[in-house]
Amino acid sequence: MTAVDSTKAEMTAPVPQMRRPWGTWALGALILFLAVTPFILVIVISFGQKIEGAGWEWDFTLANYQRFFVGALWPDEVTFLHLQRLYYALYYAVIASVLAVATAFPFTYLLTRQSRRAQSCWLVFILASLSLSEVFIVMGWDVLLSNRSGLPMLFEVSGATDWLKRTGWFDVLREWGLANPRNVKFKTSEFATILTMSYLVWPYAVILLYPALSRLDPSLTEAARTMGASPTKVMTSVILPTVKLPLIGSTLLLFVFLLGSYVTVVVFAEPAKQTTAVAVYESVRGATLDAPFGAAQAVVLLVTAALFLVLAQYLTKRSEAR
């Protein structure tokens, strides 16, 4: 109690007249400036106007948002090109984050059941893998999935391609866009994009799930076992419900992180299935040099992420209340 009492006393005691050094104020202002200004600038610029053949100027127009949602030629013509890009951004991010958490969960669960030493070794290895840049990882997967030197080559040489053709699975793969007439083809596909994205965030998934799973009391699962629960039943009726919130939380965090993936999408996604993040970059720095429209797209992406977080918060609260 003494600690609590002393804090209370400190809080209620009159604050001594102390001159705060100017340095502290300046540093605070600088941090605030650096953190908030770019953010506000993007929002403000999103209402600006592009000058053809030149830069852009301050304005207050909703044209950029209109262009995003219904196309530049509205009301004469409606196009959903930009909404479609947002859809692909969501689509890749949802599947990749769910895939990453779904595969990281059993791994992390088993990891927490290992000896302390084994756990530290794995965690160090996983933390180290976080230092790899996105570019490096994408390059690795690019080689692995490329038609001439990667897995497709291995399929062909090992006879797996022929086997797929004989058994009829090849046609199924073609339907899924994972084969060309001659051989399997992994690159430039949703498959490659999602796979690389989940690979990218997989270590994060392990590190996000680790605290919750390592805190899980082993006697909970043992109690369930003594009450007749099979290992599968223990998983579905005790472990998953107990760590439901960390699971949802990790998935959301990774989802928001993946909404902004750039390199992976540029390298692996088909041109027709690019995402908003790529479009933002193209608008701002690419051929069109349309900063206001780029900013508008960035704001939409940001608001979308925020909406998902709010929705998740609401769902969690509701399930808690029940």
Added chain:
Amino acid sequence: MTKVAGLSLKYIRKAYGDVRAVDNVSLDFADGALTALLGPSGCGKTTLLRMIAGLEDPSAGSISLGGQDITRLPAHKRKFGMVFQSFALFPHLNVSDNVSYALTIAGTPRGQAAARARELLDLVQLSAFADRRIGELSGGQRQRVAIARALAQEPDVFLLDEPMSALDAKLREDMQVELRQLQQRLGITTIVVTHDQHEAMTMADQIVVMSEGRIEQVGTPQAIYHQPENAFVADFIGKANFFDGVTEGGNVRLGAHLLQITPRANFIDGSPVRIAIRPEKAGLVGEANRLPAKVTFVRDVGPVRDIYLDTPIGPMIVTDSDSGQPLRIGDAVAVALPAEAIHVFPRVADQVAA
């Protein structure tokens, strides 16, 4: 409750690398009786209980229930209810759902499971708490929920691992009596792991004293207390004064003093032995084995007095309840050691009197 004849352990061993947590334990558990596995921490009692529950595999030996070998039967097929030290209640379920868990996962219709949960919560006097969350319960209430939950599947054997260790002293004593009454009412074969001798003495029909993975003595609480089979049991259960000596014609010589022993100790003359006498058996009045003594300290706790004495054979504590003799430090008195109250144990060479 259905009764299934006899839980029986044969030559159970559990080794972790070079460490033998449980060594060659054979035990029979009487139907409907409460057995306490008692011993200091690290003596292997919890490991033994976990092997009975099916949560650990024995390295050797067999476990059988009603004549059927269940050594390799997984925990979820054993139908043994267990209460854990931490209670292990499911935080995502309310009290009623915790209690009916075993029934729900076995596919019992919801209404029926809920009715059974109500019945069990009634049994542990928690009917009013059915809809509470686990976080809203006190320690004692959690323990009752854990007991009710373990009983829901009508287990053949009821296992409790240090069930009182998370409770405060007052509640612990109440719960010991309550649990014992519940067990007697249900007539269910029960095994309780504890390091608390009072708990074991209060609740058990049979006490198994363990140390370093081995069984030291099996018996009723009275037998364990009054006829300890070795120095460990005499020391661990209750208090005892220990002295080292050698046998001489069935009696024991401690320096210049020859203590009479009844019945005579069955040792070859000159065998090193250790003797034990309970503080309440020794007295300031009485004729047998009288030794001069000097009072060094008096601890008066109300109903009885612990008198610390210095005697020619060594320091000794005597619990005095009826002499009424006023005593002061430094007083010269005489202490009597009744011949039939002296326990004689063989002494290994490296043992030194405590």
